[in-house]
Amino acid sequence: PIRKFRVQAEGGTSCRISFRIPRWAKGVNRILVNGEDMGLSAQPDTWAVLEREWQADDVIEISLPFSLEFRPVDEENPDIAALCFGPVVLAADKMSLLDGDMEHPEEWITCIDEKQMLFRTAPGHVCPYPQAVRTFRPYYKIPVMEWYFMYVRFQQR
Structure with a gap:
């Protein structure tokens, strides 16, 4: 922006x-x-x-252009992270075990609605379901009483 x-x-x-x-x-x-x-x-x-x-x-x-970045919850759990788009924390629609490069999320997560800041994983990155995808949206846009997942876990490599 x-x-x-x-x-x-x-x-x-x-x-x-x-x-x-x-x-x-x-x-x-x-x-x-x-x-x-x-x-x-x-x-x-x-x-x-x-x-x-x-x-x-x-x-x-x-x-100051925004970019996608995974931020680990802490040093002891580098495989548990929140996805951010610039300063905006994104939340997943479902619990997830992901398999993707944490350092380069832009290679396997794409924006599907720029105005709403909606992002989706490409198929093949949700374990153990190769065709499944996960959608992320800004945390502040999630309605009260709706389930969301702030942190996702990454498959150990």
């Missing part, structure tokens, strides 16, 4: 504006000022600092 900020300052005001780049922002993060790429290093889990002379109504655009 792209976020836009409009600077409200007296013309010719010099100051520093810092933006935290979240840990999950692992794609190509870009910062534009008035449509011009600032060429800043916007690495995950750091601060991007814009220091310049600001004019009234300067526009800052920040693009």
